[in-house]
Amino acid sequence: MSDVAARAGVSHQTVSRVLNDHPSVRAETRARVLAAIAELGYRRNTAARALVTRRSGTIGIVTTNSRHFGPTSALIEVVGAAREYGYFVSVVTLTRFDQGSVSLAIEHLLSQAAEGVIVIAPEAEVRDALEPYADEVPLVTIAAGFAEGLGFHTLSVDQDLGARLATGHLLGLGHRTVTHVAGPEDSLDARARVAGWQSELKAAGVVPGDLIQGDWSADRGYEIGRVLAREGAPTAVFAANDLLAIGLFRAFFEAGISVPGDVSVVGFDDIMGAAYLIPPLTTVRQDFTGLGRRCLEMLLLAMAGQPLDHTPVVPHLIIRESTAAPG
Secondary structure, eight states, X not given: OHHHHHHHTSOHHHHHHHHXXXXXXXXXXXXXXXXXXXXXXXXXXXXXXXXXXXXXXEEEEEEESSOXXXXXXXXHHHHHHHHHTTOEEEEEEESOOSHHHHHHHHHHHHHTTXXXXXXXXXXXXXXXXXXXXXXXXXXXXXXXXXXXXXXXXXXXXXXXXXXXXXXHHHHHTTOSOOEEEEOOTTBHHHHHHHHHHHHHHHHHTOXXXXXXXXXXXXXXXXXXXXXXXXXXXXXXXXXXXXXXHHHXXXXXXXXXXXXXXXXXXXXXXXXXXXXXXXXXXBEEEOOHHHHHHHHHHHHHHHHTTOOOOOOOBOOEEEOOTTOOSOO
16 A cells, blocks of 8 residues: 555555545545556455454355245345445355355355355255354344344245235135145245245135145146146145246146136246246245345344344235136
C-alpha cells in the first residue's frame, strides 16, 4: 500500500479509503490510485487484513453437489444476495453429509477466515454434523424441520404449507382423497411435504390416499405412474416435485389415461418449463429469491449478534390445467 501511495502521490490512508470504497475520496484521486494499483499489480492481503479487522469480506457456503432444483436455486440466490451486500463467497460441495465430511468443509472455510457459513443441505444427518461448530462461527441452514435451540439458525420455504395448498386445492375440486408420491425419506423437505399432505387430509376429514415412496427423479415418477396405470389410477395425485409429476405424465399418456380428465396432478417447485407441459402443470412455487436474500440477511444479523426472524418463506400455489374436478 505504501508503494501504491507513493506512485499515486497520495497518503497511505487515501489508498485504504479507495480500497474500502469510502465516499469521501474525490473521483480524480480514486482514478489515480486505481491506476497505480493496476500498474504495480497490487493485491490486498486478505489473511493479514482479517487478522487486524476480524473481517475477511467472505462467507462460506456448504451445499450438495447434486443438480436438484431446490438446492441449486437456493445457492444461486444466496450468492447473488451476498454480492449485493458486498461479500464474496467460498463454496464447498459435498456428496455426503456425515460428520467427517461436514467437519472438513467447515474447517476449510474457517481457514479462509469466513465470517459466517450457510449450509444448503436439507438432509436429516446435517443437524448432528453441524452441532460441534455452533459456537465457533455463525451458522445458518436452509432446511425444513430443524427445531430451534440447536445453536445454529434455520430458514426454509414453508414446505408443510406448500403441501397443504396442493392437497387442499385437489380436495376443493371435489376429489374424495389424494395420493401422494413422496420424495426421498432422508430429505427434510420431503418429510415436511408428507406431513402437510397428511395434515390437510385429516383437517378435511377424508380417508387418506396412498403414500408412495419416491425420490426426486422423473424416472421414478414414470415407474410409479406405470404401476398406478396398471393397478388402477387414483383421481388425484400430489407429487413431491415437478420431475416426479413429469414422469407420471408420461406413464399416464402411454396408458391412455387423461390428465386432468382421469387424473389430476399437482407438482412442487414450478421448474422452468412447467407452464409449457401438456397440460400445463399446477404446482407449488417456492420463492427462492426471497429465501436467498432472507438467508443472507439472517447470517449477517447472526454475525452482528442481533435477534433473528425464523419465520418460513411463504410458497404459492400456481393453478394451471393439470387439475380439474373428478370425471
